Amino acid sequence: MGLTAAGCGAGSGAGGDGTVTIRYAWWGSDDRAERINETIRLFEKKHPKIRVKTDFQPYLDFWKKFNTQASGGNPPDVFQNAIGFLRKYDEKNVLLDLRPQAEAGNLRMRGFRAGLEKFGEVDGKLLGVPVGSNSMALVIDRAVFAKAGITPEPGWTWGEFQAAMAKIRDTQGRAGDSGLYGVMYLYDLHLRQHGKAFFTKDGLGFTEADLTEWWTAARAGVRSGVHADPKKVAQIKPKSAVAGELAAAEFTWDNFTIRYTSEGKSQYGLAPIPTTDGRRTGQYLGSLMLSASRRTKHPEEVARFIDFMVHDPEVGKIMGYDRGVPATTTQYEAFTPTDEVNRQIAAYEQQLVDSGVLEPITPHPAGADVAEAAFLRIAEDMALGKRSVAEAVAQFFTEAKTALGS
């Protein structure tokens, strides 16, 4: 094996014996790295003519490196991708339309859960294939919630949520939640409950008045101690405020629950998103995807690789819920969670599907990633008291307009 690899040369060229090397880049933790390496060993065993070279970084570093590589005409052949980047890189002609490969039978687009096969489509092009899905949730410290006597039920309202947070602050000696003002995806849900959305196809789907209202409430929550002290939250990063016992709850993606268990001492669980009308949560499934580079010399091999990664049941077993609940039914059925946290994630998503609250996702325009980063940063400035709400709102709209080019 070593000899064949050495003989065929480095880079993404074809070897003398027809062996092809493709580069696969993704972001994530060391734990994900181990899982992914295991899936790649399996892939190379089943496809002896294809070698896979991997490259990974933490999320933000990943995109900096990717940007530089892609602009230099040397992006990885296949890479992990997310909704916020689809249009951006499509506009830059970086992404390969995988439709022809699907039509040629190298990539099966059937057997996806809950309509996920549509997730990577932009203007009729197939730019990404989902590997797993997740949804926003309220991660809670179950011990604290139990002691405070709070049991969140699906359909609870924002008023009930605020009352619960205040009760935790008053009885448990810690803040209710870690600060929801900067979580763009949560604000999106709140907007959707009111018939709006964070993004439209080419810009922002809300007004300065909407954001003023959201951040004014957030500011009040910080002052009254319902939200955790943003200074303390900043201090313990990258540890989360819930695991650091600064807050009893935090809005985030449901599959992130796994990380809380390794960070903190308590038991963590998932609670539903509060609603406005007692029913509509505005939720949709988010997803990590695999995309391919338009410059790849081996579109067929790349398609086969993606196909393997999303459909192979063994891969489903190895990856578990690391990248969300597996996107295809074969992988979903191959992995039965045995531990408490993964079981809760499965139950949470099942409940979302069963209750029929899931809606289609709104499009993310090019520049959505930069707008999101600005939202998070400016919200923190506001929470720290460095900017008034009015200044923060004005600053966000200025930066978002630059980023979205609108």
Add this chain to the structure above:
Amino acid sequence: MGNTVTQHRPASSGPPAKGAAGPAAPPVPTGGARAHRSRRRGDNLAGYLFMSPWLAGFLLLTAGPMVASLYFAFTDYDLFDAPRWIGLKNFTDMFADPRWRTSVEVTLWYVVIGTPLKLAAALGVALLLNQKRRGQSFYRAAFYAPSLIGASVSVAIVWKAIFSDDAIVDRAQRALFGVDVGGWTGDPDWILYSLVALTVWQFGAPMVIFLAGLKQVPRELYEAAEVDGAGAWRRFWSITLPMISPVLFFNVLLETIHSFQIFGSAYILGGQGGTCGPADATLVYTCYLYVQGFENSRMGFASAMAWMLLLAVGLVTAVLFWSQRRWVHYEEAAR
């Protein structure tokens, strides 16, 4: 180099030409001079050949990118699409951008507070180490060590750990002064000072230079002053300081320029997620430049920022050079 060769071979510059005119006429440069010239050319060639690695590096890695960056500064360039000429728009955008103004303010604060403190620490320790004591070389090494490892990422990470909430600095503050700041690194009002503390701690390099300067001050001056009854402070003020003023000038210049270019420690101390400190509290100039270039893909804007920094540093350097006439004393002989 070519000139030296000429001077070394004055007489033997070939046989006298056949058509030599008068006796006073200089030897006509014919064959011999030609050999001479070609030899000179050969020498030059060898010179350039030996220089070529540096020259290639300079052209490819410094001059080329600089010219390109100057061009990009007047364009809208996101790395993917071809740069689009927009004239001075990057510069006008820059002045209108509140985050850019924040970055200028933060950097100036850092330079104005950090540089004098660092130099004072360096000079103070150099004065102590200049005395004859046992184990001096150990102390010198110990004080110099932080600036050797200082540029590394790991030190900034350690610094972050030391200054964060409920860490050693926070506890010491509570125990000694009874104040609870809650850690410096998460607090927008304090984090810049932990950055300043980090740079002051790395005073080793200027200290070594000060030490070298102090060794050059003639002992007789002190002896003479002592005879005249000058105290320690007076000797420092009237002898030491003027005598080491060229070294001081050098250190001020170098450290100021360095301070303007601070990046790594600010970026790491300021936390992850591409933020440069809570509420942009450590948003130093280069940090914002990096964010615009590599996170927001605004390479044109980032280039414009880089040239603005060059101009500013150039200006500060010029002012320092201009000011040295008033306070830097060179010995007459040294001129």
